Amino acid sequence: MDLGAYLSRFSQAVRDKPNNLRKASECGERIIGYFCTYTPVEIIHACGFLPIRIWGGQVEVDRAYSLVPNFICPYMRFSMERALKGEFDFLTGIIQGYTCDVACGLMNIWKGHIGMQMYHSIALPYNDSAESREFFASALKETVIRLRDIGGTFSEQALHESLALYEQIRCRVLNLYEMRYAGALPFSAADLLTIVHAGFVMRPEEYSALLEGMENHLDTDTPPEPRGIPILISGSLLEDPALIEIIEGYGHRVVADDLCTGLRHFSPPSGSGTIPLDRLVDRYMNRFPCPSRVRAAQRVPLLMELIGRSGARGVVFAFQKFCTPHLADYPIVSQALRSRGIPSIVIEMEETGIMEGQLRTRLETFFSMLEA
């Protein structure tokens, strides 16, 4: 297979995810869904389940409106609508790390309408101390008990292996990020987003193998000449590559991201500790943070570091409409960036998707300002 064929495989995995997962379920695979990447997938995998990230995607919202208000983010509304239509009937359960009021509430609404064997929310600590680590370890052990209750099996060795597998995946994707910082990635940022999304819905073993196979084709292809303005995208969940494609369509480059469908999901690849559970706790304590977990001021130096490494000259904030953590951080973060000479623009993703005409006008103005 050449590089193009690998990229097609990732696209195909994203496109065919409902059928693939339904078939897997029919063949005996037991699948657990999650909304937020703070959900410790390693525990789910170690217990013998396949963790997949629940998707939203553009869909006409009809039935969900009888259950949820219209002032929650499109992602949660879309996923609810799909669930009510039976699109997630292959799921055995949902496990959710508490990072978002809406995701917490939606999980409980799903519980009342979508029959599954388990719904479990994990309270995640905000501080990093010996006590908070002990608490988090206890919460993870409780999760194991819940998974055992529905037929899961767990061993320390299995967790060790799951941690190694996910570390391998994260290292491989982060290598792609390093190539992108160096201007040596032989495909677009939109393709990279697709690769990330494929990882949410594929078996990790297959995903890792596909990434490994693709690695052999990365050095041989000639990377495109860097052109246009380098941009960093920061925000919550970006499901549709359309925004990136529009930016790239103008001849500019997305060179870095601070997305939960991006860097935040992969960094760091692993944690340290003598036993597997400690390593898992350590990784989640040291994650590249989401605004739901930390203060805006803590994110600024991290964003500046990303900007420094990637050479980004402007930031596009891409928010799901009504996303409180991001909206609440925005004034402080954008002001801090502006004071350091980095301009930014906000794009809100609404239920109708990207308003392309309006978006193009705003982006053109933003790029003209950056070019001036």
Next chain:
Amino acid sequence: MDKTGKSTKRLTTARELNTVVLDYYLECARARHEGRPVGWMPPMNGAIEVFYAMDLQPVFPENWSPVCAAFGLAPDNFERSEKMGYSPDLCGYLRNIVGYVHGDMNGEGVPLGGLPEPDLLISFGGGCIPAMKIFQILEQRFPGAKVFSADLPQVAVEDIREHHVKYAVSEMERLIEFLTETTGHTMDYDRLKEVVEVSDRACELWDEIMSYRRYLPVPFSAAEIGIMFVMVTRQGTRTAVDFLTRMRDEVRERAEAGRGVIEDEKIRLFWDNIPLWYNMGLFNYFEKMGGVFVAETYSAAWSLRLDTRNPIEALARKSLMSYSLVSCLSIDRRREMVLKACRDYAIDGAVFHRNKSCVPITLGQADIQQALLSELGVPSVTIDACHMDARNFSLAQFQTRADAFMEMLLEKKRLKTDRTS
């Protein structure tokens, strides 16, 4: 009826609340002048009892927002925060307090003298995301304040396990250490026990007062729910207990004498979600058709009894439970609470405030409405608004829905009476 307005109060003690409110804010201002450390904190947790026990002054910015709404200050605060880049889609409490602290906090025209600047910020991870973000923004605004980064597991009441309690206890102990180090005030654990006992007594009185709402006619309505102020700001003080005792006596007397809120109580109503602080008069709107708000979801969060034998653990458990009881952490639990309230208080109909400023309470409402109808035959109506921002409230839409709902409830009642007679 106007888009904004105050409620009509019938209880003498509810009218006395103005003095309690004024005294509290005077005490806050006095603390600043006297050098008693002032700490800003979120409501609904055990830090308040710790503060009173250590002779520190607790201030609740979230509770200040209803004051701003009632005094008409909120629109200016919204304008200021929105100019700073805070989206109108964010919670009204957040936009209001951010606007307030970036304006003239104690200027002319600010009611009750405004809030004193904080020496301490009890900034927390826990509760709802907007409440958490409020304190993170306050940290930027008051860089001189000492910050305690609290951590409180977000867990449904029915899912609380030993490790949650153990962690919450360790956080309470860490808070006391922090306060001792930063203020020099030490904790007298006998005093803490007394404070917790007083706090528990207030909860007991609160429950007793609420129990008189089972009487027909109801002796007081949601229009008087401003009394909650003492449960938010005065937990652990004699002020709360004394006020609630007077209130209990008056409510009991009215209940036993059969004195209702209105002459002819026809329909008993339930309110779900936070009230419209800028229009508490809305509760009185239904009275012209014989409707009285007998109970509401929000009052349940203030009646958590405390195990006074173990004060620290009691406060830790209170902190874990308060947010959970009124949020979407457990929709099952909330549904049970609403159903129980509607049974206990013989509710005829429920009004659900679909609150743009409070997603955690709004999520799950549809399921609760459905359960009310299918299990108790209690119909409900949805009102779209926001507890802080009058721009998200349409008076005409409210009146149309409220009138139609009341007509339906009256007709239903009439048919039921006809069948039984």
